[in-house]
Amino acid sequence: MTLEEVARVAGVSRATASRVVNGSPKVNPQARRGVERAIARLGYVPNRAARSLVTRRSDSIGVVIREPTARLFGDPYFPQLLSGISAALSPRGLQLILLMPRSREEDRRLEQYLTAGHIDGVLLASLHGNDPLPGRLDGDGIPVVVGGRPPEGVRVSFVDNDNYGGAVAAVSHLIASGRHTVATISGPLDMEAGVARLRGYREALRSAGRSLDPSLEAEGEFTQESGAQAMRALLQRHPELDAVFVASDLMAAGALQVLNAAERRVPDDVAIVGFDDSPIALMTVPPLSTVRQSIEEMGREMVRLLLESIDERDRAPRQVILVTELILRGSCGGGPMS
Numbered sequence: 001m002t003l004e005e006v007a008r009v010a011g012v013s014r015a016t017a018s019r020v021v022n023g024s025p026k027v028n029p030q031a032r033r034g035v036e037r038a039i040a041r042l043g044y045v046p047n048r049a050a051r052s053l054v055t056r057r058s059d060s061i062g063v064v065i066r067e068p069t070a071r072l073f074g075d076p077y078f079p080q081l082l083s084g085i086s087a088a089l090s091p092r093g094l095q096l097i098l099l100m101p102r103s104r105e106e107d108r109r110l111e112q113y114l115t116a117g118h119i120d121g122v123l124l125a126s127l128h129g130n131d132p133l134p135g136r137l138d139g140d141g142i143p144v145v146v147g148g149r150p151p152e153g154v155r156v157s158f159v160d161n162d163n164y165g166g167a168v169a170a171v172s173h174l175i176a177s178g179r180h181t182v183a184t185i186s187g188p189l190d191m192e193a194g195v196a197r198l199r200g201y202r203e204a205l206r207s208a209g210r211s212l213d214p215s216l217e218a219e220g221e222f223t224q225e226s227g228a229q230a231m232r233a234l235l236q237r238h239p240e241l242d243a244v245f246v247a248s249d250l251m252a253a254g255a256l257q258v259l260n261a262a263e264r265r266v267p268d269d270v271a272i273v274g275f276d277d278s279p280i281a282l283m284t285v286p287p288l289s290t291v292r293q294s295i296e297e298m299g300r301e302m303v304r305l306l307l308e309s310i311d312e313r314d315r316a317p318r319q320v321i322l323v324t325e326l327i328l329r330g331s332c333g334g335g336p337m338s
Contacts, residue, residue, distance in 0.1 A: 001044045010038040023092040060095040061085075061306065062119040064110065064133070066126045069100060075222065075250055076278040077295060081125060081147065084299025092307065094120075107133075115140050121306045123147065129190040143309040145302045149192040157309065157318040159301040163193050163275075166291035166324035167200025168207075170273040171245050173326060175208045177333065179243035179271055183216040185230040185255060187247040194219075197247040197275060216241070220251045227251025231258040242270055243332075249274040249281045249290055256284050256331070271332035286330030294322045 007017035012031050019027050020035040027035075038044070063085060065072060072078045082098070089096055097119060101110045114122055114137060121143035124134055127150070135154045137144045146158040174182050184201045187194030202212055215237050218230035227246060231254065234241060246252035252274030256266060264270045266286060274281060277292035301320050309315055 001042050003044070006035060006038045006042060006044050009042060010034040058118055058120055059093065060097050060119045061089060061303070062097050062099055062114055062122045064099045064101070064114075064122060064124050066124070066128055066131065067100070068102065071223065072100065076280060077222075077248075077250075077276060078125075080278070080295040081299045084296035085123060085303055086299075087296070088300040088303035111136060114142060121145070121310050123302050123306060127151065127191070128188070138315070141315075143306055143315060145306045145309070147298060147302055149196075155317045157305045159298050159305065159320045159322070160192075161293035161295075161298060161322045162324045163196035163293075164200040164203075166275060166293065166326070167197040167245065167247070168204045169324070169326045170275070170289075170291050171201050171204035172208070173328070174243040174245065174271055174273060174332065175204065175210070177243075177271065181216070181238060181241040182210075182243040182245065183218070183234045183238060183241045185218050185220045185227055185234070185244060185246045185251050187220060187222050187251075189219055194222075194247060201245055220247065222248045222251060224250050224254040227254030228258050229254075231255035235259075235262060235264075244270060244272045246272060246274045249276040249278045249288060252288055252290070252331075253280050253284055256288070260285075266331055267333040273326075273332055277327055281327075281329070284331070289329045289332040290327050292325045292327050297322060 003017055003021065004014055007014045010017060012035060016027060016031055017035050020032050065078065086096055099110055101107045111133065122137055123145055125147040127146065127148065130151045134144050134146055134150050134156050138156050144156045146156055148158065148160050150156050150158050171182060182205065184198065186198040189195055189198070198217070205212055216234070218233050220226035220230045227250065230251070234244065235258070244255060246255050252272055255272060259266055259270055266272055272288070274288050274290040277290045281288040281290045301322070305318050305320065
């Protein structure tokens with residue numbers, strides 16, 4: 001079955017039928033419906049290989065996640081991000097190719113693959129330090145969008161949540177609730193999200209006239225076990241602490257386990273606020289107060305920016321910052337202390 005036959009049955013030109021098949025928005029709704037009905041009636045399936053020769057596109061998007069496989073499947077953040085990306089790619093009929101390099105040799109092969117015409121653009125997530133990949137891909141003319149802020153000095157499009165503002169809101173609430181010794185478990189400080197949330201914690205303390213104490217800060221790795229380890233260290237240094245801002249829900253779950261084992265009542269003795277509003281926040285005892293970030297929306301926005309760049313052949317950097325929201329539940333009492 002050919003595209004010409006689809007156009008004939010739909011009563012439109014071949015060009016219009018082609019635009020519908022290729023997901024172009026430049027088709028009036030009536031013509032689109034006619035073409036879609038013709039496709040369903042005739043059982044037309046686009047010849048992807050032939051179309052690639054004409055359009056010089058692979059109809060594939062690479063998604064590179066800079067984390068071990070165990071973390072990808074153990075942290076609810078990544079399934080939500082991939083769900084948003086997949087939902088945004090699906091209407092365009094684009095394939096998602098997930099890539100997770102684990103060594104320098106795999107990094108080398110990854111870069112060769114991405115620059116060899118196998119993909120039309122790249123989404124990068126969970127970058128650490130001054131990762132050179134986004135800058136190199138951009139230098140090779142490949143459309144790139146980063147989840148989170150890119151390394152300093154790299155001018156590529158990105159989508160991020162308001163990590164700093166969310167942290168300020170969480171810590172300001174703990175202070176306003178009457179908590180005196182507010183500690184934090186930060187994320188990895190080679191990641192922008194970890195750095196921004198720590199900056200927000202410090203700013204909230206300064207704004208409240210509180211002095212900064214490095215011994216009230218412990219670094220985690222966005223894993224449950226690292227949250228537990230950091231909480232043990234904080235309790236050892238400051239047994240009097242009565243509040244903790246934790247830079248992820250998964251780490252907060254680990255911190256809650258340690259507080260329970262130490263017979264510190266939550267929220268009576270210690271209030272705790274996480275970050276993400278992932279499903280785990282409703283599974284802890286008590287339910288976790290947290291900063292809600294829009295992870296699926298982040299995935300959808302990353303795809304939107306990437307497809308704009310591909311369709312318009314415009315590599316001008318774009319940025320989107322998504323709003324965060326403080327969600328109060330039982331782990332910080334849900335309101336001011338008496």
